[in-house]
Amino acid sequence: MEIVATGVEVSGAHGPLLAPTSLRARTGQVLLVTGDPNSGRTALALTLSGRLRPTRGTVRLNGAIDATALRRTVAVVDAPQITEPDGALALRDVVAEGLSLAARKSGRRKVRDWLSARDWLREGAGEERFENLAGYERTRLLLDLACENRTTRALVLDCPDRHGGDPAGWYSLAARHAERGMAVIALCAPHSADKLGMPPARIGADNLEMSTLDSAEGLR
Known part of the structure; x- marks a missing residue:
């Protein structure tokens, strides 16, 4: 599977939300994309997933312009104030909501089984407030x-x-999920990509010539 964004930009009522950006993401790979806090990272996430129509440019899934297919295929994980869970919710409630949105059974037993299968059932874990999870654990849970x-x-x-x-x-x-057959796009700040030591795609640039990283190479 391949997602190709070509010159996508988004304008809002008070000015530009996303400068023209081009990139390519493929199954089995992780693409890092960097931008400053006000560069439109979430706008790009929503555009790549068919949830926000670009003012200009196109997003193609396997060569076709199909926003419905994008929405069905691409999950936006932990977008601030959009798909991020309410931090006051108990962990079990976040899981129940996530399973329900995925059209899975989400009763108490199913939630308990889901948490147990992923080693989450330490004492009292189901009642823990979601906002108290460490960043790594939060991301692990939401990706799953x-x-x-x-x-x-x-x-x-x-x-x-x-x-x-x-x-x-x-x-x-992210690399683990790419190895399992997903295409993964990780939006982050420039200093995070620098710390990882990996060349990122950049918001506001034409990145179609760059190669995405094979997830098997990870942080080697």
């Missing part, structure tokens, strides 16, 4: 939930570095 939807083939991870911690942690999770 996004993959519960049977139609998900691509993941756009929106600014996981805003939760702190070593970027190698969330990058390793």
Whole structure:
């Protein structure tokens, strides 16, 4: 599977939200995309997933312009104020909501089984407030939930570095899902890509000539 954005830009009521950006993401690979906080990272995530129509430019899924197919195929993970869970919710409630959105059974037993299968059932873990999770654990849980939807083939991870911690942690999770057959786009700040030592695509640039990183190469 391939997602290709060509010259996508988004304008809002008070000015530009996303400068013209071109990039390519493929199954089995992780693409880092960097931009400053006001550069339109979330606007790009929503555009790549068919949830926001670009003012100019195109997003193609396997060569076709099809926003419905993009919405079905691409999951936006942890977008601030959009897909991020309410931090006051208990962990079990976040999982129940995620399973329900993925058209999975989400009763108490199913939630408990889901948490147990992923080693989350330490004492009292189900009642823990979601906002108390460390950044790595938060990202791990939300990526796993996004993959519960049977139609998900691509993941756009929106600014996981805003939760702190070593970027190698969330990058390793992104690479793991790429190895399992997902296309993964990770939006982050420039200093996170610098710390990872990897050449990123950049918001506001034509990145079609750059090669995405094979997830098997990870942080080697």
